[in-house]
Amino acid sequence: MVTLDRAQKSFGGVPVLRDISLSVASGEVVAIIGPSGGGKSTLLRCLTLLERLDAGDLSYGEVEVSRSGSYADKATLARARERFGLVFQNYNLFPHFSVLRNVMDAPVCVQKRGRAQAEADARALLDKMGLSGCEEKVPCQLSGGQQQRASIARALAMNPQVMFFDEPTSALDPELTAEVLRVIKNLAAEDMTMVIVTHEMSFAREVADRVVFMDGGVIVEEGLATQVIEHPREARTQAFLAQRE
Numbered sequence: 712m713v714t715l716d717r718a719q720k721s722f723g724g725v726p727v728l729r730d731i732s733l734s735v736a737s738g739e740v741v742a743i744i745g746p747s748g749g750g751k752s753t754l755l756r757c758l759t760l761l762e763r764l765d766a767g768d769l770s771y772g773e774v775e776v777s778r779s780g781s782y783a784d785k786a787t788l789a790r791a792r793e794r795f796g797l798v799f800q801n802y803n804l805f806p807h808f809s810v811l812r813n814v815m816d817a818p819v820c821v822q823k824r825g826r827a828q829a830e831a832d833a834r835a836l837l838d839k840m841g842l843s844g845c846e847e848k849v850p851c852q853l854s855g856g857q858q859q860r861a862s863i864a865r866a867l868a869m870n871p872q873v874m875f876f877d878e879p880t881s882a883l884d885p886e887l888t889a890e891v892l893r894v895i896k897n898l899a900a901e902d903m904t905m906v907i908v909t910h911e912m913s914f915a916r917e918v919a920d921r922v923v924f925m926d927g928g929v930i931v932e933e934g935l936a937t938q939v940i941e942h943p944r945e946a947r948t949q950a951f952l953a954q955r956e
């Protein structure tokens with residue numbers, strides 16, 4: 712579904728991603744863990760074309776985005792962008808749009824889906840996210856957890872093949888965190904392909920098929936969730952997990 716090979720990225724001459732390779736298969740859930748500053752967000756921003764790689768190959772299925780850091784034309788990048796959805800730490804909803812309009816805006820304006828169909832799809836997604844009754848509210852009338860679930864609905868409305876989450880719960884209180892993690896867990900049960908940067912170790916262990924531990928711009932260790940979280944092999948992974956207990 713997504714293949715990244717030997718990715719490199721520097722900011723002002725400082726390397727942030729050093730030779731990262733990561734493939735995600737259809738239906739797979741990958742959790743990325745690691746200390747702050749390790750390059751997790753940069754990795755997600757490069758995967759979602761918000762940043763450009765300096766070197767490395769990136770493709771979405773047959774759509775080749777970058778070869779050795781040389782990027783495809785605009786039309787090809789637009790095709791790649793249709794493949795994924797992205798949810799950040801801070802919801803990023805349009806503050807002046809209703810929740811419903813937030814979810815149906817891109818399907819109508821970008822995908823040119825019929826308004827009636829887009830609205831029906833948006834209402835169904837909001838219901839699935841536990842947000843029926845919130846359609847006509849504006850984001851500031853919702854709790855942080857509700858806003859984050861609306862952001863997830865908005866990303867899903869574009870029918871992505873893979874969803875990326877960058878610390879989706881780190882701005883939330885514990886009880887609001889639980890409701891967001893629950894909807895992500897439900898997506899995993901439906902075989903949604905997902906890459907999730909998270910500090911929630913028990914969630915990662917429960918939901919992820921594979922866990923990737925990143926530190927200092929490299930993948931230090933990766934493997935089955937139970938292996939990496941319960942029996943880490945590398946000293947740096949052990950130290951990171953011990954600190955979080």
Ligand code: ADP
Nearest residue numbers: 722723727745746747748749750751752753754
């Ligand atoms: P993480 O998400 O694991 O905390 P980041 O990818 O945010 O790590 O950051 C990795 C490193 O890259 C940090 O040292 C950070 O300061 C640096 N960095 C990230 N984005 C930028 C940027 N746009 N300009 C300069 N430095 C950046």
Ligand code: MG
Nearest residue numbers: 751752753877
């Ligand atoms: Mg980050």
